[in-house]
Amino acid sequence: MALLLYDLCGRDPDLRFSPYCWRAKLALAHKGLAFETVPVPFTRIRDVTEGARTVPVLDDSGRIVRDSFAIALHLDASRPDSLPLFGHEGVVAAARFLEAWTLAALHPLISRMILKDIHDALAPDDQAYFRESREARFGRTLEDVQEGVAALAETFAAALAPVRRTLQHVEWLGGAAPLFPDYVVFGSLQWLAAVHGRLPLEPDDPVARWFENCLDLHGGLGRRAKRAA
């Protein structure tokens, strides 16, 4: 009956910053499930998860589910009697769109804000792996990629315009109550907040207020998270 979630961590095992792991943790909490997380540094992922290249990995009483979206679908399929994460196939499609939109519109920008800071929060073995893999991906040194949060705060706020405008009409990206679409976008912002210490948004920004509401969900799961800065 045990639910174990393998969850990326920094040098401090309590620092959990992966956007995808945050999506999975909110999904588990949304379903009302008790679960434990297993902190995993980058360079231990393959060993600990029996070959998975990325986390989150869910061990659901021996059934292994990889990828945050697959975990959310698995939780709804295997626990049809608890609060749905989707509730309609149109919401599955919407969450897929938000997954793709965050990847295209937010993640490159957040990377430019905090890539070197992530590196600095890792254990030494992870630092070497992270520098090599990310510098290959970006074609530049971490120091060159990172422009910093202050330099990109305005661009970041502008990139969130579709979320801001949506929140003029609905309280949550899931409608009147939070659903997996909220957790998709929340995970991306929690990644930035965990590493930087806070979101670089004005407190009265509707996106900031929605994020604060997300932090309070499910007993304040997101709010209790350790922050690096």
Added chain:
Amino acid sequence: MALLLYDLCGRDPDLRFSPYCWRAKLALAHKGLAFETVPVPFTRIRDVTEGARTVPVLDDSGRIVRDSFAIALHLDASRPDSLPLFGHEGVVAAARFLEAWTLAALHPLISRMILKDIHDALAPDDQAYFRESREARFGRTLEDVQEGVAALAETFAAALAPVRRTLQHVEWLGGAAPLFPDYVVFGSLQWLAAVHGRLPLEPDDPVARWFENCLDLHGGLGRRAKRAA
């Protein structure tokens, strides 16, 4: 019992290019409703619609509904027994997000592709209004704004990445069947296709294939549309 939709037109009254009017027309057809469109040039909108500043405006047996999203919500609320446009409040929120995303990510780009071409397809009175209002909005002449379709085709294809990635997982933005989220994005692309004559995408692009499937919906309503070029 008459359903009349006031629908923006060019110098040729059969040229209908407004993205918002296309959203409303697909919504009416999705509900299986017989409706007539009333072609309205820009400078006749206020007279014909009793003061509305924009179209679409729906006259539903005397009840006036303005704005494409409000029209879709009205159709589901007033015709609960026909095929839903949303079906779940999470799909309403998703359609709101897509409305905001198209406005932020697609419309400025499409404007830069075809603004002068739209002008050229209008009647003389409309041309004067359109030039003045759009040049004030953009702070440049129409000729300066329009960079052309060829120059921006690659940027346009890249901007559609979230739609393309979503279609790896689902057949429609509404899931297994089209819903209002599909019509939101379709309307924006049909705007470009109507004025330019076609979408500047490779035929095997999943977005192009999805657009073709949208054109075939509801008896080929979108496919029968007149194109300017």
